[in-house]
Amino acid sequence: MGHQQDAYFVPAKSYWPIVAAVVMFVTVFGAAHWLNAPPGEAGFGKTMLTIGFVGILLMFFGWFRSVIRESLAGNYNSQVDRSFRMGMMWFIFSEVMFFGAFFGALFYARMFAVPWLGGEGHGVLTHQFLWNDYTAAWGTNTGPGHVGGDFQTVAPWGLPLLNTLILLSSSVTVTIAHHALKVGHRGKILLFLGLTVLLGATFLYFQAHEYMEAYRELNLTLHSGVYGSTFFMLTGFHGMHVTLGTIMLAIIWLRVARGHFSKDHHFGFEAVAWYWHFVDVVWLGLFMFVYIL
Amino acid sequence: MAHAATHDHHDDHHGAPKNFFVRWCMSTNHKDIGTLYLVFSLLMFFIGGSFAMVIRAELFKPGLQLVQPYFFNEMTTMHALVMIFGAVMPAFVGLGNWMIPLMVGAPDMALPRMNNLSFWILPFAFALLLSTLFLPGGGPAGGWTMYPPLSLQGSSTAYVVFAVHLMGISSIMGAINIIATILNMRAPGMDLLKMPVFVWSWLITAFLLIAVMPVLAGAVTMLLTDKYFGTNFFNAAGGGDPVLFQHIFWFFGHPEVYIMILPAFGLVSEIIPTFARKPIFGYKAMVFAIASIAFLSFIVWAHHMFAVGLPLGGEIFFMYATMLIAVPTGVKVFNWVSTMWGGSMTFETPMLFAIAFVILFTIGGFSGLMLALAPADFQYHDTYFVVAHFHYVLVTGAIFAIIAATYYWLPKWTGHMYSETWGKIHFWNSVIWVNVLFFPQHFLGLAGMPRRIPDYNVAFANFNMISSIGGFLFGASQLIFLGVLVHAVWFSKKKAADRVWEGAKGLEWTVPSPAPYHTFDVPPVIHDHELAHGHVED
């Protein structure tokens, strides 16, 4: 084999992919079985789901551990690094499209479905024959069937605003940490990355609080018509992404503490930072379209 | 950069591992993973095909003969899901896996372990999907389009949704891998505009996949939460709308049909120049046509919903946008024909399938144009005319291209020639019976026979019988294909040359046949004259 730059790198065989396929299967099979179990009986679905989920965690742990070892051994040349970067970028793009589906549902429900049910333009006849006492409204009791009962919406200028500020500042702190990494200032990285993790955790705490308030005091639940559906699915999926992002940031913090990254070799850090910015941008969309408007 | 360490971890250079499990389940080798994909796809092709045989048997005569209506509906639903996600898409990924690294001078895919995961998810996903047929509540029977509220009935919803999630994860990872390979692993000198058209078509298809598979995941997630967690996305009483599902689904669905045809365009664009012994006519136009088809595919989705009650403005917009796609599609057909024009053509099996593709796909395109006329579609929608349309584009389009590519590259994969005689027998049987099978369905549809029903008016009896006969014989013809494959892989004595076809150009023909376990460990030196598109002037 010639000079490093002239040769390609192909990773060694690994059992993690097949393990991953198996645990994913166990998880979803368990979940599907559980969902179909008669009320009160969890059956073996719940057990399978749990096993599968733990398996997924172990798989991630094992797979990433082997990748980190290879990276530390200096196996990954700049070409591999570029492949990883592209992989992460396109993965984030796919996530954007996933959220796009739910934003699309929100816009459609709000701009078309609900007004049509109220008899606007296109929906005259449906309204007249099926729901003629229904007046279209968004954010009170959405839908003519009064599904989930009356509710109130979460006021945007309280906790959501605070959460917006929290996420925005966490984007700043992670960027400061990134700059510190580029000049090799480990103490500063740890400080600002640590702050980012804390901000992420605070965001989640407030969101949990907001959910509880919505359920207890506002009667805003997942069942509150299509408003509740879009509200909780959008903010819920976003919250799941924040959770994942926070965990990943914490892992990166540990890796920084162990000296895994160098000035010019720190893809893991950047991937998580990109992910964090993505989560941030999605939140801005949510704040705008779910809370304010 | 530690050289010794690199060597330690480098995949072994000395051919395939002996251990079966290690070789196939832990693979990081694009050729082995490509083979897995292709074999899986073939298996799914026969499973999905057997469902089709049940459908055609029941429709052989009017009246309920063989199966219960619910089972019939399960068959139409499963046939589509298995063929689309199990046969056609994995076949393209398998061909991409095998050929893209060889065509661009890469040692392997950019992310080989993820590649292995992308494949191994699929058998599990289809185990999950097919298992529903044996569950107490039965399998999905609401059509592959999964429209609520129908698809929310029964107990299979969760299984189907999770199976679709798994397939989506697999496709997205496969697509990311292909993009990273094409953009990052090309040998020096393999400029983007010197790449084979097949590679271009996959680059664009991969982008479509990453853009729309997550949207499908979102749509089916909403089905799941509507059914099991009390959301109201598709429930009018809660302010939702079942039509919303159709919008989201077809935002995925129409790009999806192009996901199933763009790589086929790429394949045919490789095969026709080889056997016409002329470079492809209008290389750049071909690339731009693929790109513009991909772009337009995002803004035509509601042509599947003309009859659902869209606002007038919507009907008109989607009608014209759809018809616009005929322009770049026309460019492609024109260029294939022009490539053949004045060429010194020979008609080996791959070329026969490719020519049949050009002609029969065009028929499917024309019926598509008829369907694109919103007022006319009010009549045609949900009839056998639609069934005829999409089978012309998918069977004589996508599947014929896959079969053509299999014959084209099989000698490169196995090192042996397949039997040309039996290949031709396979071709003539396929091309005749597929038309007997699907052409009468146009007439049935125009006369008003609805799709997805187990019984029909006696007025439709004759054409249905003809169609069923064509169906059985087309199905049987594919057993010939199986025979040709088995013979070529295990029994053929006839060695293949490195450049299997006289007129073939491109890097894949510079490596030995069969292609060694590892190729291009070191970036190859590329000579423009070896490439099909080495000199791009215009």
Ligand code: HEM
């Ligand atoms: C010239 C280009 C095309 C046009 C104008 C076109 C137009 C249409 C229209 C308007 C429909 C809806 C018919 C209805 O349900 O009433 C349709 C259905 C369909 N088309 Fe095409 N099409 C084209 C090409 C393709 C291609 C290339 C493929 C796939 C390879 C394809 C696959 C399908 C499928 C699968 C359906 C039926 C989906 C379902 O309802 O199950 N079409 N097409």
Ligand SMILES: [Cu+2]
């Ligand atoms: Cu379409």
